[in-house]
Amino acid sequence: MPEGAPDTVEQHLDRVLRDLEPLPVFPQPLMDTLGLACAEDITAAVALPSFDNSAMDGYAVVAADVASASDEFPVHLPVVGEIGAGNAQLLALAPGTAAKIMTGAPVPTGADAIVPYEWTDRGVAQVSIRQAPQPGQHVRPAGEDVAIGDLVVERGTVLGPRHLGLLASIGRATVRSRPRPRVVILSTGSELREPGVPLGHDSIYDGNSFLLAAAARRAGAIAYRVGILPDQPEAFLTALDDQLVRADVVVTSGGVSQGDFDVVKEALAPKGVWFGPVAMQPGKPQGFGFVGEDNTPIFTLPGNPVSSYISFQLFVLPALRKMMGMTPWSRPVVPARLTHAVTSPPGRRQYLRGEYVVDGGTVTVSPVGGPGSHLVGDLASSNALVVIPEETTAIPAGTLVDVLPLDLDY
Ligand SMILES: Nc1nc2c(c(=O)[nH]1)N[C@H]1C(S)=C(S)[C@@H](COP(=O)(O)OP(=O)(O)OC[C@H]3O[C@@H](n4cnc5c(N)ncnc54)[C@H](O)[C@@H]3O)O[C@H]1N2
Numbered sequence: 001m002p003e004g005a006p007d008t009v010e011q012h013l014d015r016v017l018r019d020l021e022p023l024p025v026f027p028q029p030l031m032d033t034l035g036l037a038c039a040e041d042i043t044a045a046v047a048l049p050s051f052d053n054s055a056m057d058g059y060a061v062v063a064a065d066v067a068s069a070s071d072e073f074p075v076h077l078p079v080v081g082e083i084g085a086g087n088a089q090l091l092a093l094a095p096g097t098a099a100k101i102m103t104g105a106p107v108p109t110g111a112d113a114i115v116p117y118e119w120t121d122r123g124v125a126q127v128s129i130r131q132a133p134q135p136g137q138h139v140r141p142a143g144e145d146v147a148i149g150d151l152v153v154e155r156g157t158v159l160g161p162r163h164l165g166l167l168a169s170i171g172r173a174t175v176r177s178r179p180r181p182r183v184v185i186l187s188t189g190s191e192l193r194e195p196g197v198p199l200g201h202d203s204i205y206d207g208n209s210f211l212l213a214a215a216a217r218r219a220g221a222i223a224y225r226v227g228i229l230p231d232q233p234e235a236f237l238t239a240l241d242d243q244l245v246r247a248d249v250v251v252t253s254g255g256v257s258q259g260d261f262d263v264v265k266e267a268l269a270p271k272g273v274w275f276g277p278v279a280m281q282p283g284k285p286q287g288f289g290f291v292g293e294d295n296t297p298i299f300t301l302p303g304n305p306v307s308s309y310i311s312f313q314l315f316v317l318p319a320l321r322k323m324m325g326m327t328p329w330s331r332p333v334v335p336a337r338l339t340h341a342v343t344s345p346p347g348r349r350q351y352l353r354g355e356y357v358v359d360g361g362t363v364t365v366s367p368v369g370g371p372g373s374h375l376v377g378d379l380a381s382s383n384a385l386v387v388i389p390e391e392t393t394a395i396p397a398g399t400l401v402d403v404l405p406l407d408l409d410y
């Protein structure tokens with residue numbers, strides 16, 4: 001069947017994103033939210049510190065009682081008790097007395113300074129103090145860091161280790177966020193073998209399912225890499241059906257172009273999945289639709305490894321980010337100066353592999369390898385894609401071009 005006019009990258013991205021909804025928000029255990037977008041404004045229910053506490057191991061005192069202390073004329077005070085962190089029975093201190101106190105322990109009412117052990121004889125019944133603290137010295141006041149009601153994490157923040165530390169510190173065990181999408185990855189191709197087994201004369205290793213599963217995981221999703229499927233539509237549909245129960249998204253590789261064994265297209269076109277060309281290279285043959293009872297989105301990516309990876313970056317990644325409530329959905333394009341001239345065939349937006357270098361104020365990109373969509377060695381040596389517009393056929397060295405850096409966190 002003749003193919004229609006190709007869609008633009010933007011048209012296909014719109015097809016993918018328009019009916020995809022963010023996953024529903026629910027409270028998740030704190031550690032599970034690392035790297036997820038917080039879906040609520042979080043205010044502190046607990047102040048930090050939550051009570052006045054000691055910054056030093058030493059003695060809680062009334063500063064005025066020891067103001068005259070010096071090496072020559074130490075001040076002696078009776079020690080009336082000991083206050084440990086998590087073991088504080090002494091709640092108030094009378095003037096003219098001292099209490100041993102440990103770092104983090106609550107400062108008793110009446111005391112207003114801490115004398116570190118180093119300024120004393122570490123006495124047990126009575127202490128000799130050789131140096132005077134200022135009023136308030138070595139006391140960490142309640143609310144100094146965070147007050148009750150402070151907005152500590154804003155909705156939309158992508159949670160990192162420091163946010164999790166703070167949220168735990170204010171007593172949050174869960175955070176409302178969108179879950180990681182579960183992405184099932186299916187590789188099709190009778191030529192494929194699992195790494196680790198011997199190859200035949202006409203077989204190759206299945207690199208794509210690892211490439212795609214790793215990219216999905218890097219995007220914050222949960223990736224299920226399903227074994228290799230042969231070029232048989234029935235077997236493909238059975239495997240797909242088995243997997244749908246654990247999929248928020250399905251990604252397939254291979255079997256979508258014009259071949260005699262294009263299994264994915266053959267199996268899914270009758271089910272209403274869209275297949276067609278997109279004016280890009282690599283990645284021309286694309287497919288997208290919804291399958292199964294739950295209308296699970298399915299991306300059918302081309303089998304050439306570079307095509308698969310670039311298709312993931314351009315279409316699957318924004319979809320996963322939308323589902324996770326993360327913005328921006330698509331990787332931002334940045335300008336960089338091209339170090340070598342490049343050429344490109346007209347009619348398709350070309351994504352060349354490149355090495356992107358930021359050196360002080362200078363940002364350059366050098367082409368890595370050729371345009372072939374089978375060049376996985378070059379793909380692994382690159383860290384960016386150089387975007388060459390559809391109608392541009394040659395770009396001289398030194399031109400500012402659009403670049404998609406690949407190793408950013410988004
Ligand atoms: N007559 C035409 N032939 C082709 C066209 C076309 O328009 N007319 N388009 C070409 C383009 S562009 C691409 S891209 C590929 C896409 O083909 P498929 O998606 O059907 O992929 P396959 O044929 O299954 O495989 C293509 C290539 O990639 C290798 N491959 C597949 N799966 C994996 C994997 N999991 N790991 C590593 N390598 C994989 C496969 O062995 C093939 O070499 O079609 C062109 N043909």
Ligand code: MOO
Binds near residue numbers: 280
């Ligand atoms: O579009 Mo294919 O992905 O050019 O090799």
